[in-house]
Amino acid sequence: LAKTTQPISMDSYEGQEVNITCSHNNIATNDYITWYQQFPSQGPRFIIQGYKTKVTNEVASLFIPADRKSSTLSLPRVSLSDTAVYYCLVVNQTGANNLFFGTGTRLTVIP
């Protein structure tokens, strides 16, 4: 499984855009880049997934360069409720697709 590297923690003020970068140098051709959000004592929640270029949904955007060795999760105008741990994963979407979680990025949004 491709491993990922992301910052351990980040702080941001309310209303700012937050970008969390993840590196995945050993990503395989069949792997997708997937981000999850987790609040304390809750299960992770799927945020966004992409294969290449840019993906946007109502919650976030995901930017993936052509070499796919890194990706950036962008959260527009964060609020206090966005304080959580964000996990970047590379996932083979075929067959047995167990998820390998690292320690994630703990985002703290400051008033």
Next chain:
Amino acid sequence: DAGVTQSPTHLIKTRGQQVTLRCSPKSGHDTVSWYQQALGQGPQFIFQYYEEEERQRGNFPDRFSGHQFPNYSSELNVNALLLGDSALYLCASSFQNRDRMNTEAFFGQGTRLTVV
């Protein structure tokens, strides 16, 4: 549409005992995976069930076993509990189509197991 449901939400067991945790997948999902999350760590993959069989297993001892029923629900059993088994146990479900492509995994709220 109920999401992934797990029971119980909290559990306290004594070292050496056995425990069974239960999971009902999201409606329409056929694949169930179990994860263990220690405090301050990311979830660690235990095993995955598909078509009532264990399809893949993480680096966990045989004390951890599971089962998937015809209705796709699943159980996680842990025997001879150790203090180190105290953790949040998460169940995740997904669906695999005919091309063996999986949807994203949906997680339950977890079962907090405390071993004393």
